[in-house]
Amino acid sequence: MKKGRKRQENGTIQDGRKKLKTDEEQAYVMIKYPIDDLLVRPNADDPALFKRPPLAIDFRVPRCSVGDLLMVWDFCSSFGRALNLSPFPLTDLENAICHKESNVLLVEIHAAMFHLLMKDEGDYFTILQNKKRKLKVSSVTWAEYLCDFLEMTKNEELSTNIATVRRGYYGLIDTDIKLKILRELVEEAIQTSAIREILSDRVDQKQVLNATKRENTRKDKQEQNPNTEIAMKKEENQTDAVQGGHEGVDELVRGKENDKSNISRSRTEGKRHLVRHLETEIEKLSICSSPLGKDKQYNRYWFSKREGRLFVETADSREWGHYSTKEELDVLMGSLNVKRIRERALKRQLEKFYSKISNALEKRS
Template identity: 40%
Template structure:
């Protein structure tokens, strides 16, 4: 059933008291019946919206009809799972609290050791792996299973039989992918985290529906559905909880105030080491070191080689003429059991082309005249075998026979990464690669010097702009001081000029009235006016010499 907002969608029940001749509206996809046309239209519009999710595949933004078709196709694929593997997979799923991805990986690893009659895989014969088919499963006296297998030829026909133990059998490629197992999990469960197997499947395969002890306090079955238990607290308990939270809030506020006061008393002097910086409230868990990631498909002792080879191909992809690829894709390709993967072939081909063009003495075997120089999806293993034979490494030469037979994919991921590491090490020792590295280092140094020079020039320009702005402010301030002093002194000059005018007017009046004016008094008044003007000019020139600013306005002598 398609999901709506990550929840199962329940269909409406049939209306009660339906009459045979009553006109109704029926939905084509769900067979739901409505008496009201408006409700029918609302339900039709809901089914046509792209808000539905396929339960089996997890695809979103689908219509209801598209989600139904997707579920039908996924159910057909899920039914291809071997019957012998259904019960073990359901036992792993029942009441598991893992995520969907982790649960699918767990099922895949557990089912790697589950062999059943009719399975086609690889078995050891004379110390080498050969394709075979399990014919029958028998148990010995100790109860250990043994497998009667038939070894297959190129036409997949049995040419020889044998008895093997489970340790001698291995899958060339596990027949069920992670996406297939995810669809199987979604299709066979009715509840997620903890995952609960459908009731009919549990009865058919003998899967217990008893809740484990660690989950009995949290979940309970009601009407065949797993529900989460909710603890109801009385009002007194709630009040106590509120009081405690209020008290904790007060204590937290007091502590923060103390910390703020302490920080204000002791200011931080920068620059300072990162480890000497005081921690904030949000950085309480910063001292806890995170645990290293272990989410790798390869074993942990191969992770170093995996990262080294991937980083080399990503960093020098331009020199190797190799497109970039993600670490996840490279890891999946290394762990894959197929021999002619495009990614693996491209990596080996680009590395071998670099060695061939370099033309060292150690790699003359890669230029055989009897073979075409072009590296293809078929011939790349020949170049690899020639390289391994030219390099005296016993651990790697022992796998040349397996590669020549076309079973490169059956090699252990550790061996594949060791081979790639050996090729990369030989490339780093070539003179061509060292020259490329020297050029890159020189370019990096030149780029760093150019950036430093740009930063210095930018800082110098900013410094000059600041100095210009400061001098401009000082000049404006000096002019303002001069103007203010002028305003202060101007009333005295005006008063002196007004006094002289008054004296002249009074003298004229007296002259008109008395008929004469003494010449001595007139000369004294003129001398006093000149002295006042000269004093003001001298004072103004002193101010000009102190501020070193020339006045814009000239002072006229009175």
Template identity: 35%
Template sequence: MPLYKRKLYTLMKPPKDLKLDEQLFQVRFTKEIFREYQEYLNCMKLYQRRVWTCKVSGKSNLTYKEAIVSEHKANEKVQQFPKEFMGPVLHMVQFSPLRIDELVDSLYKDFKERFVVGEVVTGTHGEGSSTSTCMCQILKVLKEEGKKYETPRYNVAWLDDNNRKIGISKESADDLKRKRHPFSRALLKAFVRESTSSGPSRNSPWSVDEMVNEAHTQKKRKHPEGTSARKKADGKRQHVHKGELLTLRITDLWGKVIIYRLRRTRYPIEDSHVNLSSEDPQLNDRPVPSTDFLLPMACVGDLLMVWDFCSLFSKALLLSPFTLEELEKSLDYKEGEAPLLLEINFALLCIALTDPILRDEFFHRRKHHSKISMANWKDDLCDFLELPSQHKFTGVTHVPTIQQGLYRQLDACVKLKILMELVGCCVSSSAIRTQIDNNIEEHQLAMANKREAEVEELKRKNEERENLKRQQCPGNTNFLAVENGDHQEEKVLENGREHRNQEGEHPFLEKENHHSVSVRSRHVLLKEKLAAKLALEGVKERQRTEEQKKLQEKRKEQAEALTQCKIQQQMLAERLKKQEHLEREMEKHYIRTTPLGKDCFHNCFWFFFREGRLFVESNDCKQWGYYTAKEELDALFKSLNLKGIREKSLQKELETLYEKISTALQKRSKELAQQYAVEEALVRRSECVRSAPRLTGFLAYVNRLRMP
């Protein structure tokens, strides 16, 4: 069976209750049967991917069908492996932690120097002048207690020419020889792969297949000490964890004790098993989260749940957004009626009564059949809590207090409990279910748009890479040609100067050719000098013209590069803006909030996109805290140990959302500072003019989405 991700792949079992006239889909080379066509296609796509490995030969990057063919060919070679060596080899392989190459080398060396039961070898028989060489068969490997031999000893049966036994004796390995080694390294490796399996880890011990073990070995080999379990002094089994140093003691066929020392050190591992060493980088101290909530600690979890529900489904509830701090202060406020609580109660009650059963029960028990309204929300709430189906609610015991108009005097935990019970009734309502379905569709659409944008970005990067390669290809030699042309022109100009100096400007040559100069007329000499001067000025003028042209071309190239850079920056800004828009759209259509991850103590970390705090929930769900500063986020990030499974996953998630979380923390800090400054200014102004201060914060909440 081919390997998939270093593991044996199990074929799908046929579906149950098959009918004769049922339409089915079958994979031809595995005989697997599927009812659904999509499942059949997914299975075929997996088989066609090059992720399969031949179990016998070890060849990888194969399709499933290619791996099957490779295994069939390799199994034909494995049939040539000597049968008398199968049991001893499997005995040595069982529970060995060595890698395949090291294991094959060790086995090949051991069986090259020693012999196994049933093997026919050549031995020296007799003593003195009567010694002779003949064939013999190994009957038993001798293991005598109290005696240690440098070489193993064997019971052998001597054979005549017709392979009949003619005698038995004890012989040393030095007196026995083979004509040739019974198998090659490649054949041994193929036999080991075909008959055994190993775990996904490189240090996983080898395990012989049960059917092969029963067929070729006489007794089952016990699990060696230290591989997965260990016995204490009291006889109980002690589990071994990853990262712990193990000592394996294995006894081979000839009584030799083999000791393996290994550490299973593939990280990440279970966080509670991680032990810091001196080689590990120093981790920062874990920052202590703040716990200054207005409500009791036991109510913080319910507070977050109610606020998150109202924020996620604000469109269906017709509630304007509000902060967690505003909800907390509204619940704790007892001096009057907090408008935010009135709006939340009324909105939840309206959505809960969209359920047909609850609505019929509600209006059937009411003495008057008027519709629920914001003006009579307290009476409507009391009537709802007194319904027989709601008698299990804790809010029923507080109905008299609400009817007396003392809702504000209720404890904050009681108000929150009533909101929790209303939220529970709203979850299954048709309005919430409709928004959930719409959110799922919008979220899937945003995900599809994001994937398309990522594909376009990948294509653009590949095109830029190809253009850069074409620009850097060795055939582009225009610049070198121009540069070489300039050097040649300068060289020609220098040669012309030297030629003119040789003709009449060099003082030594003037003395030698004094007679010829006197013959030539002065007019001709002046004319030649003037021509040479004009030619030199012409060369200089051409050089200046070429330099100006090069300078203009360079400026033009710089301008084009600057324009191209601006275009690229504009395109990058547009892509970033589009990506941010898609991410905001995905955030808008979340249907539930999931935690970022857990640390080594199983503390759970939560981040809400509409709240600028990073919350921490204890492992028993009884304690809550939060971080509000970017410095605390950085300290938390640097205190996580990557050797642990949970903390590594948490750090990866924090790294992905680092910009969003840090921006939200900083934004909340600025908003709080501005809010405090405005409130202080309003208080000072009211004291100066002796007027009542204006309502601010949670008392100034106005629901702009509520229908009139």
């Protein structure tokens, strides 16, 4: 009995040692990259990262509605000429939305959208004709046209506010609902032929500008090689002239070199100016913003040059925040781990547009 018990105990100890060894081997298995950002673990030899700066959340509208606010403002800013709207800052729209009474800016935005839909002669135009409405919206009648639009959307969440609007209490509607109504208007406006033509023209112009930029870059590279060969030949001629004692020829060669050097320098500066001009024009023709990238938590980063802020949107789009200083931008970049795929890509984009973003942030502050 004792021998059997001893064997059993020894067997248990051996089994335990084998299991421990197996666990240790599994623990030291090399991680195969690439892996998701959330699975990356810091190593002792990794450079120290900054702590991510806290986001400012000083929005007047609900944080879940910031995306709608930015969408409406960006559309009005991008297509202001087609809408006959003068430019206005984001804060003006935010204040107007939160105001408990109808105000001039919101009336103008709604009226501009309605007129655009009327000119398109689509569903909204048909509804107005059936109701024998005048095709001109005023500050007095704009609420009627808004009710017609809400009926057309057949969106229960929005249409439940028709009675409130008709009684003249538009300002009492919840802020998030006001923005959802404007978002619906923007989505309808984007489908109009007028906006689609503008988008098409901008795409064509952008392609032409990009092609011009590529052609200039190609020509610049071609010119650099012949210039190198010519410079080498000039150097040989100059050496021969010195060795032969032709001082007058030497001075003449130097004078020509200086003249051509100045011409070459002026051409280079002109090309740089042209490239900067093309880049500016391409930027003006940008149709819509796209995120710079995402961090490890899938938060999206948006930069608005017009507003001078770096906005951050959570993965579920329910919350927003922003950075508004150059110092915050620097700390943010120092907090990104380049071992993570998403954060490395985001950092590259921030580095690429660093001067543009930092200048916009400094102007705002």
